[in-house]
Amino acid sequence: MNSIEVKDISKTFGDVCALDHVTINFEQNKIYGLLGRNGAGKSTLLNILTNRIFPDSGQVLINGISTTNNDTALGSMYLMSEKTYYPEKMKIKDAYKWTKIFYPDFDETYAKKIAQMFKLNIKKPITSLSTGYTSIFKITIALSVNTPFILLDEPVLGLDANHRDLFYKLLIEKFSDHPCTIVISTHLIEEVSQVIEDIVIIQDGKIIRNESCEALLSKGYTVSGSKTIVDTYIQYKNVIGYDSLGGLKTAYILGEINKSTLPDGVETTKLDLQRLFIQLTNELGDDRNEFESSL
Amino acid sequence: MNSIEVKDISKTFGDVCALDHVTINFEQNKIYGLLGRNGAGKSTLLNILTNRIFPDSGQVLINGISTTNNDTALGSMYLMSEKTYYPEKMKIKDAYKWTKIFYPDFDETYAKKIAQMFKLNIKKPITSLSTGYTSIFKITIALSVNTPFILLDEPVLGLDANHRDLFYKLLIEKFSDHPCTIVISTHLIEEVSQVIEDIVIIQDGKIIRNESCEALLSKGYTVSGSKTIVDTYIQYKNVIGYDSLGGLKTAYILGEINKSTLPDGVETTKLDLQRLFIQLTNELGDDRNEFESSL
Numbered sequence: 003m004n005s006i007e008v009k010d011i012s013k014t015f016g017d018v019c020a021l022d023h024v025t026i027n028f029e030q031n032k033i034y035g036l037l038g039r040n041g042a043g044k045s046t047l048l049n050i051l052t053n054r055i056f057p058d059s060g061q062v063l064i065n066g067i068s069t070t071n072n073d074t075a076l077g078s079m080y081l082m083s084e085k086t087y088y089p090e091k092m093k094i095k096d097a098y099k100w101t102k103i104f105y106p107d108f109d110e111t112y113a114k115k116i117a118q119m120f121k122l123n124i125k126k127p128i129t130s131l132s133t134g135y136t137s138i139f140k141i142t143i144a145l146s147v148n149t150p151f152i153l154l155d156e157p158v159l160g161l162d163a164n165h166r167d168l169f170y171k172l173l174i175e176k177f178s179d180h181p182c183t184i185v186i187s188t189h190l191i192e193e194v195s196q197v198i199e200d201i202v203i204i205q206d207g208k209i210i211r212n213e214s215c216e217a218l219l220s221k222g223y224t225v226s227g228s229k230t231i232v233d234t235y236i237q238y239k240n241v242i243g244y245d246s247l248g249g250l251k252t253a254y255i256l257g258e259i260n261k262s263t264l265p266d267g268v269e270t271t272k273l274d275l276q277r278l279f280i281q282l283t284n285e286l287g288d289d290r291n292e293f294e295s296s297l
Numbered sequence: 298m299n300s301i302e303v304k305d306i307s308k309t310f311g312d313v314c315a316l317d318h319v320t321i322n323f324e325q326n327k328i329y330g331l332l333g334r335n336g337a338g339k340s341t342l343l344n345i346l347t348n349r350i351f352p353d354s355g356q357v358l359i360n361g362i363s364t365t366n367n368d369t370a371l372g373s374m375y376l377m378s379e380k381t382y383y384p385e386k387m388k389i390k391d392a393y394k395w396t397k398i399f400y401p402d403f404d405e406t407y408a409k410k411i412a413q414m415f416k417l418n419i420k421k422p423i424t425s426l427s428t429g430y431t432s433i434f435k436i437t438i439a440l441s442v443n444t445p446f447i448l449l450d451e452p453v454l455g456l457d458a459n460h461r462d463l464f465y466k467l468l469i470e471k472f473s474d475h476p477c478t479i480v481i482s483t484h485l486i487e488e489v490s491q492v493i494e495d496i497v498i499i500q501d502g503k504i505i506r507n508e509s510c511e512a513l514l515s516k517g518y519t520v521s522g523s524k525t526i527v528d529t530y531i532q533y534k535n536v537i538g539y540d541s542l543g544g545l546k547t548a549y550i551l552g553e554i555n556k557s558t559l560p561d562g563v564e565t566t567k568l569d570l571q572r573l574f575i576q577l578t579n580e581l582g583d584d585r586n587e588f589e590s591s592l
Contacts, residue, residue, distance in 0.1 A: 040429045040457045084428070133379070133454070134335045134484075159428070159455060162335045162484045164575045189429075189457045192487070280459045 004030040004065055004150050004183065006051060006079075011060035013046055013207075020046040021057070022207040028151070031181040033173075035198035035215070037191060039283050043207040044187040045084065048153050052081040064151075079151040080105065082144040084159075086128060086136070094124040094139055107148035116172060117142045120165060133160030141169055145176050154186045158193075166190070170197050195219075195275040205283050215275070222273030222281075223259045226252040231265050242281040256281065299325040299360055299445050299478065301346060301374075306355035308341055308502075315341040316352070317502040323446070326476040328468075330493035330510070332486060334578050338502040339482040340379065343448050347376040359446075374446040375400065377439040379454075381423065381431070389419040389434055400442045408441035411467060415460060428455030436464055440471050449481045453488075461485070465492050490514075490570040500578050510570070517568030517576075518554045521547040526560050537576040551576065 006028040013021040020043050028034055038044045049055045051062055053069055053076055061068050064075040088097050094117070102108045117124050120138045131139055137159050144152055158166045174197060177184060188194050201218050203211035211218060222242075225232055229251040236253045245252040254273055264270060301323040308316040315338050323329055333339045344350045346357055348364055348371055356363050359370040383392050389412070397403045412419050415433045426434055432454050439447055453461045469492060472479060483489050496513050498506035506513060517537075520527055524546040527539075531548045540547040549568055559565060 038457075039459060040427065040455075132335065156455075160335075160451075160484070162333075163486050163571050164334060164579060166484075167575055189455070189461075190485070191458050276458050280462055283459060 004078075006151060006183065007063040007066075008047070008051070009061050009063065011047070011050060011057045011062070013050060013055070013057050019207050021050070024060070024204075024207070024209055026202060026209055026212060028183055028185060030150075030183055032183055032200055033177060033198045034183075034185045035191075035194050035201045036185050036187040036204065037201060037279055038187075038204040040189075042204045042283075044204055045155055046207075047204065048081055048083065048155050048185070048187060051153060052076065052079050054081070054083075077105070078149050079153060080144060080147040080149045081153040081155065082140045082157055083155045086140065088128050090129060091127050093127055094122065097128060097139075098124070098143070101143055101147065105147045105149060108143070109146045109148060113142045113146035116145060119168060119172075134162065134165070135160075137161055138165065141172075145172055148180060149182070151183045152185070154184065154188075156188060157186065158188065158190055166193060170194075173197060191276040191279050192274055201275075203279065203282060211282065218278065219272055219275060221258065222254065222256050222278045224252055224254050224271050224273055225264070225268050226250065226270070227265075227268035231267055235265055235268065243277070254281070299373075301446060301478070302358040302361075303342070303346070304356050304358065306342070306345060306352045306357070308345060308350070308352050314502050316345070319355070319499075319502070319504055321497060321504055321507060323478055323480055325445075325478055327495055328472060328479045328493045329481065330486075330489050330496045331480050331482040331499065332496060332574055333482075333499040335484075337499045337578075339499055340450055341502075342499065343376055343378065343450050343480070343482060346448060347371065347374050349376070349378075372400070373444050374448060375439060375442040375444045376448040376450065377435045377452055378450045381435065383423050385424060386422050388422055389417065392423060392434075393419070393438070396438055396442065400444060402443035403438070404441045404443060408437045411440060412437045414463060414467075429457065429460070430455075432456055433460065436467075440467055443475055444477070446478045447480075449479065449483075451483060452481065453483065453485055461488060465489075468492060486571040486574050487569055496570075498574065498577060506577065513573065514567055514570060516553065517549065517551050517573045519547055519549050519566050519568055520559070520563050521545065521565070522560075522563035526562055530560055530563060538572070549576070 008024055008026045011021050011024045024047065036044050050057050064078060067075055069075045098110050098113050102110060114124060122135060122138050122142065128139060137157060138161065141157055144154055158169060161169065186194055186198065195215060198215055201211060201213060201215050202209060225235060229246065229249050232251040232253055236255065240256040241253050242256055243254045254277060259270060303319055303321045306316050306319045319342065331339050345352050359373060362370055364370045393405050393408050397405055409419060417430060417433050417437065423434060432452060433456065436452055439449055453464060456464065481489055481493065490510060493510055496506060496508060496510050497504060520530060524544050527546040527548055531550065535551040536548050537551055538549045549572060554565060
C-alpha cells in the first residue's frame with residue numbers, strides 16, 4: 003500500500019517542542035488538509051517526512067520501509083516548501099531541466115503548459131519573481147513531478163483569487179488523471195475545504211484532529227433570528243461566537259444540531275470550516291478571547 | 298474635507314504601463330478595498346499616493362493641496378507596504394521608537410498591547426520574523442500610527458486564520474474609535490468584503506469599478522436546482538460559470554435577478570464578492586477560460 007506512516011515523531015528546537023509524539027498515516031490517493039496556526043509544527047512535519055530535517059525520535063515509513071537513507075522512498079515524495087534551493091540567477095526553464103534529473107517522471111511539457119496558463123515567463127530568473135509568482139513557479143513543478151506523494155506547504159501564498167481558483171482546478175484535474183496522495187498545508191482554510199477529503203489539525207506540535215472534512219463539518223452550526231429567540235435557544239449550548247445586527251443575531255455553536263428543538267423563526271446553517279478551525283485552535287486564556295468572534 | 302484626490306495619474310515602467318490615466322477620490326472616514334490581479338497596478342498606486350515613486354503625469358492632492366514636496370500632507374498618510382525600510386538587525390521595540398519620530402501620533406503603548414495579542418515578541422530583530430509575523434509587525438505599526446489616512450498593501454500575507462480574524466476586528470475597532478480613511482489592498486477578497494464599504498477594482502492600470510460593496514454585490518447571483526430546469530432558466534442569461542454534482546447544477550449569473558421569473562424548484566443566492574471579482578477581472582482569451590468556473 004502506498005502510504006506514509008509517521009510513527010511517534012518528536013522534534014525539539016532549542017526550548018521549543020515543535021513536534022510531540024506525532025503518529026499519523028497519510029493513505030494512498032487521498033487529498034489531506036494539514037491545518038494549524040502559525041508555528042504549530044506543520045512545516046516541521048513536512049520537512050521531517052522528506053528527510054530535510056531529522057526527528058529526535060520516531061520514524062517515517064513509506065510503504066512500510068523507513069525513509070532513512072532510502073533514496074527510492076524519498077524520490078517518491080515531492081515537497082513544495084517555503085524555501086527554494088535553486089542556484090541564484092537560475093532561470094525557470096533551467097530549473098525545469100534540473101528537476102527532471104532528480105524526478106524522472108517530471109513532465110516538462112506539462113509544466114510549461116501550466117506556466118503559460120498562469121502567465122509565468124519561464125525565461126525569468128527565479129529570484130526576480132514576486133511573492134505570488136514564486137509560488138506559481140513552485141506550483142508548476144509540484145503539479146508536474148508525478149510522484150506518488152505531493153506535499154504542498156502554503157502553495158497559494160501571494161496568489162490572486164483567479165490564480166488560486168486555477169490552482170485548485172489544476173490540482174483536482176491532476177488528482178483525477180494521476181491519483182496520488184496530496185497533503186496541503188494552508189491558512190486559506192475556507193477555500194481549501196472544497197478540495198480536501200481529510201483534515202489533520204496540528205496544534206502546539208500535537209495532532210488534535212484527524213478525520214474527514216465531512217465529519218468535522220457536521221460538528222458545528224449557526225443559528226440566526228431575532229435576538230430574544232436566539233438568546234433563549236443558545237442558553238445551554240456551547241456558543242463559540244456571535245454576530246449582531248440591529249435586533250438580529252447569529253450564534254455559532256459547537257455540537258450536533260437537533261432540528262426538532264429549534265424554535266420557530268430561526269434559521270440554521272452549517273458552521274464553515276474556517277470558523278470551526280479558529281475556535282478549535284484558540285488557546286485557553288488567549289488575549290483575543292476578550293473580543294467577540296464577530297466576523 | 299480630508300480626502301485623497303488622485304488626478305489623471307499615469308506611470309510606465311519600461312514597456313509596461315502600470316497606471317493609465319487613473320482618477321479617483323478616497324473620501325474621508327471610509328474603508329476601501331483596492332482589488333486587482335497580481336500586477337494590476339495596486340502597489341504602484343499606493344506608492345505614488347505616498348510619494349515613494351513619482352508618476353509620469355498627473356497629481357495627488359490631499360485636502361486640495363498637492364503632495365509634491367509637502368511633508369504635512371505626506372505625514373498624514375501611512376503606507377504598510379511589502380517592503381520594510383528598517384535597518385538590518387533593528388529590533389521591533391526599537392522600530393516602534395523610530396516610528397514615533399516620524400509619526401508623532403504613533404501610540405507605542407497600543408502597538409505593544411496588540412503585539413502581545415498576536416504573541417509577537419518585540420525583542421526580536423525584524424529580519425528574523427517569518428512571513429506571517431513580518432506582516433503582524435507591520436500591522437501593529439499601521440494600527441497605531443493614528444494618521445488620517447492608512448494604506449494597507451497585503452496586510453494579511455502569511456497570517457493564520459485566527460490572526461486574520463483578530464486583525465479585521467482590531468481594524469474595525471480602530472475605525473470606530475478614531476475614524477480615518479483606510480485603503481486595503483488584498484487578494485483575500487471574500488474575507489475583506491466583511492469590513493469594506495467601497496470597492497475599487499483596478500485592472501491593467503485602469504480603474505474598472507468604483508462603487509459600494511453593496512451595489513457591486515447586487516449585480517450577481519447564483520441559481521441552483523435540477524440540471525434540466527437550471528439549463529432552461531439560464532439560456533438567455535449572462536452565465537459566468539457553473540458547478541455540477543450528479544443531476545444538480547449551480548449557475549453563476551451576472552445581472553439583476555428578477556425573482557418573479559424564477560421557476561419552481563430552484564434556489565437562488567447572492568454571488569459572493571470573490572467569484573464576482575474573478576469573473577470581472579478574467580481576461581478575454583485567457584487560457585484559463587478553457588476551464589469551468591467550478592470552484
